Amino acid sequence: MNTITAAITAVGAYVPDFVLSNKVLETMVDTNDEWITTRTGIKERRILKDADKGTSFLAIKAAQDLIAKANIDPLEIDMIIMATATADMPVASTGVYVATEIGATNAFAYDLQAACSSFLYGMSTAAAYVQSGRYKKVLLIGADKMSSIVDYTDRATCIIFGDGAGAVLFEPNHEGLGLQDEYLRSDGVGRDFLKIPAGGSLIPTTEDTVKNRLHNIIQDGKTVFKYAVTNMADASELILKRNNLTNEDVNWLVPHQANKRIIDATAGRMELEDSKVLMNIEKYGNTTSATLPLVLNDFEHLFKKGDNIIFAAFGGGFTWGSIYLKWAYDKK
Numbered sequence: 001m002n003t004i005t006a007a008i009t010a011v012g013a014y015v016p017d018f019v020l021s022n023k024v025l026e027t028m029v030d031t032n033d034e035w036i037t038t039r040t041g042i043k044e045r046r047i048l049k050d051a052d053k054g055t056s057f058l059a060i061k062a063a064q065d066l067i068a069k070a071n072i073d074p075l076e077i078d079m080i081i082m083a084t085a086t087a088d089m090p091v092a093s094t095g096v097y098v099a100t101e102i103g104a105t106n107a108f109a110y111d112l113q114a115a116c117s118s119f120l121y122g123m124s125t126a127a128a129y130v131q132s133g134r135y136k137k138v139l140l141i142g143a144d145k146m147s148s149i150v151d152y153t154d155r156a157t158c159i160i161f162g163d164g165a166g167a168v169l170f171e172p173n174h175e176g177l178g179l180q181d182e183y184l185r186s187d188g189v190g191r192d193f194l195k196i197p198a199g200g201s202l203i204p205t206t207e208d209t210v211k212n213r214l215h216n217i218i219q220d221g222k223t224v225f226k227y228a229v230t231n232m233a234d235a236s237e238l239i240l241k242r243n244n245l246t247n248e249d250v251n252w253l254v255p256h257q258a259n260k261r262i263i264d265a266t267a268g269r270m271e272l273e274d275s276k277v278l279m280n281i282e283k284y285g286n287t288t289s290a291t292l293p294l295v296l297n298d299f300e301h302l303f304k305k306g307d308n309i310i311f312a313a314f315g316g317g318f319t320w321g322s323i324y325l326k327w328a329y330d331k332k
């Protein structure tokens with residue numbers, strides 16, 4: 001029997017300094033603080049202002065934060081999975097550059113793209129490599145510079161997204177802690193409801209695509225909301241039932257931070273009390289691949305060894321799912 005489980009043993013994060021508040025957005029598009037707060041729960045988000053810096057900048061900072069806090073040697077890292085929907089550039093993998101920049105020269109790296117579920121899917125991938133016994137230190141980074149693809153004249157999207165990065169280290173565990181179960185799903189029905197229309201192989205970049213603003217993220221918010229509410233709640237409920245967990249057994253819900261109402265619906269279905277539902281959406285908005293590790297980083301001080309944590313996410317594609325993980329350490 002394989003007795004190796006894959007546990008999260010360290011967390012790091014980074015957000016840029018610049019704060020874009022609802023008040024400032026009021027001066028940019030026809031919106032107001034009250035509407036944004038009641039419809040989404042977001043008050044402000046962080047923006048990477050430097051025009052010459054991409055997602056890799058955020059990812060490197062988050063990885064360096066983890067390396068410093070956990071006091072590990074980057075040379076020990078076996079592999080890096082870079083979860084992102086906003087790679088620095090097409091083709092050249094952002095994760096490869098990040099690995100080199102942080103001195104993880106013994107690691108191999110690649111990018112994983114599943115929109116807002118990138119980090120959740122990345123947890124599955126990282127854990128599988130560790131559980132198999134093939135690698136011992138797998139660094140999973142979730143980072144997105146959403147401001148690089150947001151149209152700041154479109155009030156349906158610009159109020160939602162922000163920039164940020166987080167990282168976790170997966171290592172083998174012999175006490176049964178770490179990832180316990182996962183339920184990951186996808187459905188191509190979502191392809192047209194949340195996307196960047198041009199710049200890929202289907203509609204390559206032309207003068208017209210630029211003129212027609214087809215390189216920004218667009219969404220049918222109502223439809224995305226409907227699918228997200230149902231699927232995140234369904235997936236989380238299924239994970240509970242399948243593992244014979246009651247709401248009492250769950251210590252924390254770590255949900256993708258897309259919209260407070262989606263999180264509330266998921267928590268409601270799980271019949272969780274508010275104090276177990278972790279949120280920082282008011283400060284960062286939706287940072288896509290970075291939401292889950294940013295929550296882990298902000299609330300790490302609350303977690304105790306053995307705590308039952310349920311992760312849940314939903315994203316473009318559509319992609320979604322839920323992961324059940326047992327926390328592996330008390331913070332020093």
Ligand SMILES: CC(C)(COP(=O)(O)OP(=O)(O)OC[C@H]1O[C@@H](n2cnc3c(N)ncnc32)[C@H](O)[C@@H]1OP(=O)(O)O)[C@@H](O)C(=O)NCCC(=O)NCCS
Nearest residue numbers: 031032035039116155156159221222224225258259314315
């Ligand atoms: C985008 C979202 C916040 C919009 O909230 P909503 O309650 O669905 O709002 P609607 O789209 O129904 O719009 C309601 C009204 O507010 C208006 N509105 C839209 N954006 C607005 C804004 N930023 N400020 C003020 N009014 C706005 C609409 O035009 C509409 O007006 P109307 O009734 O006169 O037509 C919500 O749909 C959502 O969060 N969707 C999921 C998005 C998401 O999570 N995406 C990432 C996936 S991981």
